[in-house]
Amino acid sequence: MSNTPRGARARARIEVTGAIKDVARAQLAAEGAAKLSLRAVARELGMASSAIYRYFPSRDDLLTALIIDAYNALGEAAEAAHDAAADAGPTRRWTVVCEAVRAWALAHPHEYALIYGSPVPGYTAPVDTVPVAARVAHVFMSILRDAHRGPGLAKPPLPAELRTEAHRMAADFAPDLPPETVAAFTAAWAELFGLVGFEVFGQFNRVVDDRETFFRHAAERLAHAVGLVFPSLPSAGEAPLTRTEP
Amino acid sequence: MSNTPRGARARARIEVTGAIKDVARAQLAAEGAAKLSLRAVARELGMASSAIYRYFPSRDDLLTALIIDAYNALGEAAEAAHDAAADAGPTRRWTVVCEAVRAWALAHPHEYALIYGSPVPGYTAPVDTVPVAARVAHVFMSILRDAHRGPGLAKPPLPAELRTEAHRMAADFAPDLPPETVAAFTAAWAELFGLVGFEVFGQFNRVVDDRETFFRHAAERLAHAVGLVFPSLPSAGEAPLTRTEP
DNA sequence: CGGGAATCAAGAGCAGTGCTCTCGCTTGCG
DNA sequence: CGCAAGCGAGAGCACTGCTCTTGATTCCCG
DSSP: OOOOOSSHHHHHHHHHHHHHHHHHHHHHHHHOGGGOOHHHHHHHHTSOHHHHTTTOSSHHHHHHHHHHHHHHHHHHHHHHHHHHTTTSOHHHHHHHHHHHHHHHHHHSHHHHHHHHSOOOSSOOOOTTHHHHHTHHHHHHHHHHHHHHHTTOBBOOOOOGGGHHHHHHHHHHHOTTSOHHHHHHHHHHHHHHHHHHHHHHTTTTTTTOSOHHHHHHHHHHHHHHHTTBOOSSSTTGGGOOOOBOOO | OOOOOSSHHHHHHHHHHHHHHHHHHHHHHHHOGGGOOHHHHHHHHTSOHHHHTTTOSSHHHHHHHHHHHHHHHHHHHHHHHHHHTTTSOHHHHHHHHHHHHHHHHHHSHHHHHHHHSOOOSSOOOOTTHHHHHTHHHHHHHHHHHHHHHTTOBBOOOOOGGGHHHHHHHHHHHOTTSOHHHHHHHHHHHHHHHHHHHHHHTTTTTTTOSOHHHHHHHHHHHHHHHTTBOOSSSTTGGGOOOOBOOO
């Protein structure tokens, strides 16, 4: 991953950098991003506050480092969950990864807020964050690819007005997937984080009680929306549209 | 709405309170919640910073006031859009309200972040925010109620494990709607704000270009997911599951 | 191997923050 | 009318991010 450090100095540098990030991450988990204080982490590390600036040019740069770490941690959690369920069918793997994302978010709410909550002050995420941010999306798309090769992917409907946009997205991100799938997945991707965000940020308080099963069901419906067909109940998501009785 | 102020003093108080909120809202729109400074608004108003505390006991209380205002503004935008399309069918009204939510969020990103982004530091939303936060949900549910009375609502599927939770939610929030509808709506509600949040917070940058039509299509699929049937294309959202050709 | 250069920690200091407390002035109610 | 309550202003406290200077340490290269 990283090249061998040239000397003891470089080694010490990456060590101190890591230590700073560690206590910063601890403060983040304890108090949230808004209360992350450079002076406080310097105090905890027994160094002068000004010394921190040798390692991070500004507070926002420290934040950026933590953001990248958080993206990677979430991506790794998703990948690990996916690999652990490698034997299961695409639909099962889809929900497993969804649940892994939710679990990570609930376990690290402040880090989740850092990457999927409101962006900090006038801060705009640098380009470095783009690739790591795509890791979980890649996991989902690999599932869709598998299903596409196998027998388990249906084409979601695609209205005419969205055709060109869907083709562009597919060409840019997943040329081997049908544009219908890519368009539907993009929506499902955002919707997944809507569900997770509402739970993490407390919007479901006093609304949803059994959030575990509620989320699992929602994730299954998302799986169906992107064209993954249930192995056991081939069309469970699409019961006939029985009219409700008022 | 509000009682007549007892004297000139009370009148001045509500006026100053409003002025503080106005310049605070301006600062919010300009710089974001994190950079909202009591001293700065005091400076802009030509008063001492300590005087602000006569009107808001703390910075967080000012934030809370702005949060309630934001919820109300979004709720009013949704209600206005709904009323303007009162003649249209439920599905059309659903998408109109979705688009109104999106438009308001894009026009007021910082206020949107305040209510649907990461919660501020150790701040927990006081109970006052609960009813106003439900306003847009009420708009959607009134559409579902109309459709339920009329001919346009289908029962979404509901797995057995979610039955009791769905019945509880329905009993608590919409006893006149089928539990299947309430459960599906709760998910769609969160998913809608996932779509909006991803766009407002820039997660769709370099991913979705034609966000207008992308969102409209996603909103229509949400309408279908909650059981609203399209008036023109009764089953457009459910094309037969044609297997994709790898 | 030794000297010049880069790196590092530390301290003082600046401008800004939320918030408290005290002081007088004004207002309005009993 | 009088007194208590409301109000604005100022000073002050404990913080914050960040800069600059100073002195010590370490590294690299001739």
